[in-house]
Amino acid sequence: MTIEQFQQTIDETYGERDAQRGLERTFMWLVEEVGELARALRTESHERKVEEFSDVLAWLTTTASLAGVEMSEAAARFAEGCPKCGETPCECGRRR
Amino acid sequence: MTIEQFQQTIDETYGERDAQRGLERTFMWLVEEVGELARALRTESHERKVEEFSDVLAWLTTTASLAGVEMSEAAARFAEGCPKCGETPCECGRRR
Numbered sequence: 001m002t003i004e005q006f007q008q009t010i011d012e013t014y015g016e017r018d019a020q021r022g023l024e025r026t027f028m029w030l031v032e033e034v035g036e037l038a039r040a041l042r043t044e045s046h047e048r049k050v051e052e053f054s055d056v057l058a059w060l061t062t063t064a065s066l067a068g069v070e071m072s073e074a075a076a077r078f079a080e081g082c083p084k085c086g087e088t089p090c091e092c093g094r095r096r
Numbered sequence: 097m098t099i100e101q102f103q104q105t106i107d108e109t110y111g112e113r114d115a116q117r118g119l120e121r122t123f124m125w126l127v128e129e130v131g132e133l134a135r136a137l138r139t140e141s142h143e144r145k146v147e148e149f150s151d152v153l154a155w156l157t158t159t160a161s162l163a164g165v166e167m168s169e170a171a172a173r174f175a176e177g178c179p180k181c182g183e184t185p186c187e188c189g190r191r192r
Contacts, residue, residue, distance in 0.1 A: 003097055034126070041163055053159075054170035
């Protein structure tokens, strides 16, 4: 699946409700899911980890849609290696 | 770009250093980037928002690699609509 297809799928599945909720409250869900991911990483099964990465990705993507950002454009920043130093592997530690 | 290609690119660019840092410390970077995204969403330009979504996606992906999770498998959970209710658009509000 491409990143563009994933964003389109998420928009079709959740876009209307997420738009009603608004950007700020949707971002709060994203943060909640990051917390659930922390717990899954510490203690839970591989299947639960997959679910939590999936949820964070979905909430990140829907937040991007509400902010007018294409995740495929965001991902493309890394297509030619580290966007900071331009190297693969990165040589700069990507500190901004 | 596919989600699988993105994860491979991130692994090639950052995988060795991130593995040396370890899962827990890499997760802390992810959380730091979520904070930077919050600030960008509040106050900053479209270009900065794209950068911050990009950074969160990259750190989420490298964390997944360290946890042995394929982001393409994670994304596939949403391929047939809401994984909770199975509908597109979702009818359940995706509360777990």
